[in-house]
Amino acid sequence: MAWKHKIIFTGLLSLISVQWTLSFSEEELDASYWNNKGNQALYNALNVQSNLHLAKNLILFLGDGMGVPTVTAARILKGQLAGKSGEETSLVMDTFPHLALSKTYNVDQQMPDSAGTATAYLCGVKANYGTLGVSASTPRNNCSATFGHEVESVLHRAKRAGKSVGIVTTTRVQHASPAANYAHSANRGWYGDSDLSDEAVQNGCRDIAYQLVHNTEINVILGGGRQYMFPTTVQDPEYPTYKGSRNDGQDLVKEWLKNKEDAKYVWNKADFDAVNPSKTNFLMGLFEPKDCRYELDRDASMDPSLTEMMEKAIKILNKNDKGFYLFVEDKSDCFLGRIDHGHHAGQAKKALYETVEFDRAIGRAAELTSELDTMTVVTADHSHVFAFGGYSARGNSVFGVSRELADDNKKFTTAVYGNGPGYVNGTRPDVNDSVSSDNEYRQQAPVPLGSETHGIEDVAIFAKGPMSHLFHGVQEQSYIAHAMAYAACVEPYVNCTLLPNYAGLIHPSLLLHLIGLLFLSLCSV
Numbered sequence: 287m288a289w290k291h292k293i294i295f296t297g298l299l300s301l302i303s304v305q306w307t308l309s310f311s312e313e314e315l316d317a318s319y320w321n322n323k324g325n326q327a328l329y330n331a332l333n334v335q336s337n338l339h340l341a342k343n344l345i346l347f348l349g350d351g352m353g354v355p356t357v358t359a360a361r362i363l364k365g366q367l368a369g370k371s372g373e374e375t376s377l378v379m380d381t382f383p384h385l386a387l388s389k390t391y392n393v394d395q396q397m398p399d400s401a402g403t404a405t406a407y408l409c410g411v412k413a414n415y416g417t418l419g420v421s422a423s424t425p426r427n428n429c430s431a432t433f434g435h436e437v438e439s440v441l442h443r444a445k446r447a448g449k450s451v452g453i454v455t456t457t458r459v460q461h462a463s464p465a466a467n468y469a470h471s472a473n474r475g476w477y478g479d480s481d482l483s484d485e486a487v488q489n490g491c492r493d494i495a496y497q498l499v500h501n502t503e504i505n506v507i508l509g510g511g512r513q514y515m516f517p518t519t520v521q522d523p524e525y526p527t528y529k530g531s532r533n534d535g536q537d538l539v540k541e542w543l544k545n546k547e548d549a550k551y552v553w554n555k556a557d558f559d560a561v562n563p564s565k566t567n568f569l570m571g572l573f574e575p576k577d578c579r580y581e582l583d584r585d586a587s588m589d590p591s592l593t594e595m596m597e598k599a600i601k602i603l604n605k606n607d608k609g610f611y612l613f614v615e616d617k618s619d620c621f622l623g624r625i626d627h628g629h630h631a632g633q634a635k636k637a638l639y640e641t642v643e644f645d646r647a648i649g650r651a652a653e654l655t656s657e658l659d660t661m662t663v664v665t666a667d668h669s670h671v672f673a674f675g676g677y678s679a680r681g682n683s684v685f686g687v688s689r690e691l692a693d694d695n696k697k698f699t700t701a702v703y704g705n706g707p708g709y710v711n712g713t714r715p716d717v718n719d720s721v722s723s724d725n726e727y728r729q730q731a732p733v734p735l736g737s738e739t740h741g742i743e744d745v746a747i748f749a750k751g752p753m754s755h756l757f758h759g760v761q762e763q764s765y766i767a768h769a770m771a772y773a774a775c776v777e778p779y780v781n782c783t784l785l786p787n788y789a790g791l792i793h794p795s796l797l798l799h800l801i802g803l804l805f806l807s808l809c810s811v
């Protein structure tokens with residue numbers, strides 16, 4: 287292999303002679319390389335066929351905050367971690383045949399948040415900023431305006447259709463994105479009862495943790511968020527100084543385990559590893575008091591990775607003949623839910639390592655399921671003001687500096703933020719590769735904000751499996767729930783006219799059909 291073919295260029299135009307190193311495959315110098323590659327991609331495209339069968343299973347991978355610049359940078363990082371230049375690498379999600387763009391705005395805000403967007407892509411209805419599982423008739427914080435305006439998720443409808451359902455996240459399981467699968471709340475911050483406003487208590491609104499165990503019966507719940515499940519008198523098993531945060535004295539884990547057969551609760555990796563999926567129908571695993579740790583900081587002996595959680599979830603859920611619905615979120619905090627949190631902290635390295643782990647989970651899911659009967663959708667709720675550019679040579683480290691100096695004669699990183707804690711007050715400091723590749727490094731930003739903000743531009747939707755061609759063009763984010771519900775013929779599309787799912791095809795009716803065909807072909811000989 288000609289990887290790492292190195293060419294030293296000397297900057298001819300600059301007065302100071304600048305040298306830089308390019309790193310790519312020698313084949314790329316040849317026109318035939320690109321022509322062959324284009325030709326192969328073209329024939330692949332000509333052979334893409336729509337799968338018009340019913341989807342038995344639905345998997346939604348949600349990269350919280352995973353805008354397109356994040357996808358590009360994570361792709362290059364994945365390649366660089368494998369010792370390549372990186373740009374030419376494919377993420378697993380890059381190989382999905384169908385793509386669309388998603389318009390992410392909330393009803394009342396141009397720049398959306400995870401709650402309003404989750405309501406759109408999970409329930410099919412756009413909502414207000416900060417609200418979840420309710421239509422935009424519910425203003426943020428107004429509990430009394432919740433009633434009568436609840437909207438139901440595809441997870442809930444899939445459960446009603448007899449499927450098994452699960453949520454896996456690297457944040458607290460009560461966090462906005464997973465919560466819109468099962469809760470209705472005028473405020474995404476009402477995690478536990480001690481977080482409710484006086485108005486919410488007076489008007490009878492329940493906290494999100496309470497709704498987690500009392501609304502839809504969910505088969506698999508994996509992530510963080512222990513503290514909202516236990517009373518203030520209960521000490522955390524992992525961090526002795528930490529306690530539960532419930533004022534109502536309820537033990538919601540005990541409540542959840544009640545009246546369930548083959549149900550388990552675990553809080554550490556050893557107990558999680560010991561769970562036998564073939565003997566378990568219900569699993570709740572809460573590995574941190576709040577959000578899970580970043581993939582980069584994860585204690586692998588205590589917390590499972592996103593991929594490990596997802597794998598266990600699929601093995602438990604796919605025992606159901608009627609199929610399953612699984613929501614998997616990498617927010618960039620526990621294992622998968624922390625892309626968003628890394629960006630908010632202005633720390634691209636945390637967000638991008640998380641995105642690579644997210645993609646690994648997508649690849650593992652593909653090994654555990656069949657594209658013939660499983661629709662897999664990968665998308666983001668919103669983007670970030672993360673930008674990636676500058677004069678970087680081929681193979682430049684994702685966390686590296688531009689090869690040219692800025693007008694202040696200092697170097698700059700090619701990954702930057704439009705605002706956030708990386709704000710430079712006064713003279714911009716110089717930076718070099720060793721400084722900018724530190725795990726804790728914050729990329730520079732021109733606007734001072736304690737937390738970097740979400741972006742407003744569209745995010746991508748990647749889809750494969752039955753009916754995945756429904757994902758095309760530029761769509762409202764709320765379209766995602768409609769396309770997924772239709773593909774699986776769940777409410778409101780129970781009368782969809784799809785061919786039976788492939789798994790069902792091996793069953794008696796097909797057998798009769800095949801015998802008939804065989805008979806016909808014998809007769810015609």
Ligand SMILES: *[C@@H]1O[C@H](CO)[C@@H](O)[C@H](O)[C@H]1NC(C)=O
Pocket residue numbers: 425428430431
């Ligand atoms: C909350 O919603 C209720 C019912 O829609 C409405 O009557 C009330 O005025 C709202 N309260 C506030 C503070 O907006």
Ligand SMILES: *[C@@H]1O[C@H](CO)[C@@H](O)[C@H](O)[C@H]1NC(C)=O
Pocket residue numbers: 711712734
């Ligand atoms: C910038 O630095 C000055 C001088 O130290 C300080 O007064 C000011 O509050 C700082 N501004 C911000 C946004 O941090």
Ligand SMILES: *[C@@H]1O[C@H](CO)[C@@H](O)[C@H](O)[C@H]1NC(C)=O
Pocket residue numbers: 717718720721
């Ligand atoms: C990078 O910058 C840091 C801080 O200014 C400095 O201590 C270090 O020696 C520099 N490293 C290189 C390789 O230039």
Ligand SMILES: *[C@@H]1O[C@H](CO)[C@@H](O)[C@H](O)[C@H]1NC(C)=O
Pocket residue numbers: 778779780781
């Ligand atoms: C589906 O079809 C059945 C039988 O034709 C009908 O009774 C029912 O109302 C239809 N449901 C919907 C949601 O269209």
Ligand SMILES: [Zn+2]
Pocket residue numbers: 351400626627630740
């Ligand atoms: Zn966010």
